[in-house]
Amino acid sequence: MEHTESITPQAGDLLVIVGTVKGVFIFSTNRERTRFKVAGPWLKGQSIYSIAYLADRRTPRILVGNFSMHWGAVVSWSEDFGATWIEPGDGNVKFPQGSGLSLNAIWALETAPLVGPDVLFAGTDPAALYRSDDRGETFRPVESLLQHHERPYWLPGFGGLCLHTILPHPRDPQCIYVGISAAGTYRTNDGGETWTRRNKGVKMEGGPPHAPHFGPQCAHKMRYDAKNPARIYLQNHPGVYRSDDGGDSWIDIGNGLPSVFGFPIVAHPSQGDTAYLIPLESDQFRVPIDGAVKVWRTRDAGESWAPLGEGLPQRDAWFSVLRDAFTADGLDPAGLYFGTRGGQLFSSADEGESWRSIADWLPAVLCVKAVEVR
Amino acid sequence: MRFHLPSALRRWAGGNEIVEMSLPLDVRMTVSEAILMLGRDYPAIRQRVLDDQNEIRRHVNVFVDGENVRYTQGGVTPVSNDTEIWIYPALSGGCGCRFDDGRMTIDQKSH
Numbered sequence: 366m367e368h369t370e371s372i373t374p375q376a377g378d379l380l381v382i383v384g385t386v387k388g389v390f391i392f393s394t395n396r397e398r399t400r401f402k403v404a405g406p407w408l409k410g411q412s413i414y415s416i417a418y419l420a421d422r423r424t425p426r427i428l429v430g431n432f433s434m435h436w437g438a439v440v441s442w443s444e445d446f447g448a449t450w451i452e453p454g455d456g457n458v459k460f461p462q463g464s465g466l467s468l469n470a471i472w473a474l475e476t477a478p479l480v481g482p483d484v485l486f487a488g489t490d491p492a493a494l495y496r497s498d499d500r501g502e503t504f505r506p507v508e509s510l511l512q513h514h515e516r517p518y519w520l521p522g523f524g525g526l527c528l529h530t531i532l533p534h535p536r537d538p539q540c541i542y543v544g545i546s547a548a549g550t551y552r553t554n555d556g557g558e559t560w561t562r563r564n565k566g567v568k569m570e571g572g573p574p575h576a577p578h579f580g581p582q583c584a585h586k587m588r589y590d591a592k593n594p595a596r597i598y599l600q601n602h603p604g605v606y607r608s609d610d611g612g613d614s615w616i617d618i619g620n621g622l623p624s625v626f627g628f629p630i631v632a633h634p635s636q637g638d639t640a641y642l643i644p645l646e647s648d649q650f651r652v653p654i655d656g657a658v659k660v661w662r663t664r665d666a667g668e669s670w671a672p673l674g675e676g677l678p679q680r681d682a683w684f685s686v687l688r689d690a691f692t693a694d695g696l697d698p699a700g701l702y703f704g705t706r707g708g709q710l711f712s713s714a715d716e717g718e719s720w721r722s723i724a725d726w727l728p729a730v731l732c733v734k735a736v737e738v739r
Numbered sequence: 740m741r742f743h744l745p746s747a748l749r750r751w752a753g754g755n756e757i758v759e760m761s762l763p764l765d766v767r768m769t770v771s772e773a774i775l776m777l778g779r780d781y782p783a784i785r786q787r788v789l790d791d792q793n794e795i796r797r798h799v800n801v802f803v804d805g806e807n808v809r810y811t812q813g814g815v816t817p818v819s820n821d822t823e824i825w826i827y828p829a830l831s832g833g834c835g836c837r838f839d840d841g842r843m844t845i846d847q848k849s850h
Contacts, residue, residue: 436828456791462792467792467794468791
């Protein structure tokens with residue numbers, strides 16, 4: 366693969382932005398997605414927990430939540446496809462004085478074009494939601510969630526108490542879902558004034574059965590169905606679920622999978638009822654089953670699943686795939702991309718039917734985002 | 740009072756290794772207060788040394804006249820106009836772990 370000092374994409378080109386534990390890389394390609402160039406790393410030595418892309422036609426902005434073990438976390442951005450980065454001197458995501466909380470990392474960045482063209486949400490560890498109205502330059506906490514009365518019952522998972530998923534509703538600007546480990550799914554229907562827990566039907570692990578909707582609910586990742594936003598797919602810590610009523614209830618769709626443990630779940634960008642996930646062996650052994658990497662796909666909203674593995678390593682692959690390290694582009698046919706903690710980046714240009722490695726020796730991959738340049 | 744900055748922070752202080760700050764001779768304050776005062780001119784230094792509650796970050800070591808304040812009085816260690824303050828990234832910061840009340844937690848989106 367060709368390495369380039371800078372990315373100068375044309376309209377219609379595709380960027381695969383990869384956040385790793387040691388910086389951010391950008392892979393660029395055209396719509397054929399057969400040849401990639403790579404540039405980076407930038408923000409060297411910092412862990413890139415999250416990526417967003419504000420597709421302003423004049424100055425598209427790539428934003429990342431970068432984290433230094435020593436010096437903390439900020440939201441930084443580039444308006445020249447990575448050539449230069451604005452890393453704010455003063456912190457732009459901060460917990461209020463007196464809250465007793467201090468930012469560890471920025472796990473999620475999400476645009477919300479229906480809420481506003483310049484709006485960006487950030488999810489953090491400790492679990493909180495932040496909102497920016499100036500394209501990610503400054504943020505303020507969503508107080509209603511920060512002060513939520515159930516907060517004392519939220520418990521940190523292995524990676525901390527993090528708000529890792531933000532789903533602004535694609536048709537209703539007042540509705541947003543967030544995923545918190547370990548608290549589960551919360552929804553607002555009033556633009557963030559109030560939040561209600563939406564875990565009914567989700568099996569709880571690590572707590573008593575008589576309190577199944579509370580406490581250690583460890584949502585790993587949620588995604589909207591492409592056609593029906595009332596339908597949401599959930600990869601939970603111990604299970605795979607679907608809601609058909611906007612999160613009011615969840616049904617188990619794990620039947621047919623070799624394991625229901627995993628981190629990411631990806632909905633097809635345009636086909637309803639279609640989603641992908643990457644099962645790992647178990648909570649205690651977070652690797653592909655038997656060392657063979659398979660992406661599993663459903664085309665009937667989880668009623669059945671089928672493995673896809675052509676081109677993926679089918680033996681001796683002992684990496685994990687993190688919750689934000691699997692994504693889809695918006696092209697037709699859809700492209701899929703996932704990065705591993707072993708530093709590989711795999712892509713499919715045919716909806717998951719076949720795969721190939723784009724990169725083999727990256728630092729551990731934390732997050733991947735594919736964007737089309739317009 | 741003189742602050743000795745590590746190389747990683749100098750870009751936030753005009754490239755300077757040492758930043759001096761004058762206090763009235765009779766004024767004493769805590770080292771955290773001194774870093775906050777430094778932050779008036781160099782907010783990015785304060786941001787990277789102190790957390791959101793103005794506590795010294797877990798993986799930053801601050802030495803006051805040669806003593807690591809982590810083993811003395813922490814952020815309330817007294818300083819005065821003739822104090823030398825060194826700031827260092829802790830060696831622990833590269834391990835991908837953090838320690839909360841003696842319990843190790845894996846960072847970096849660990850799963």
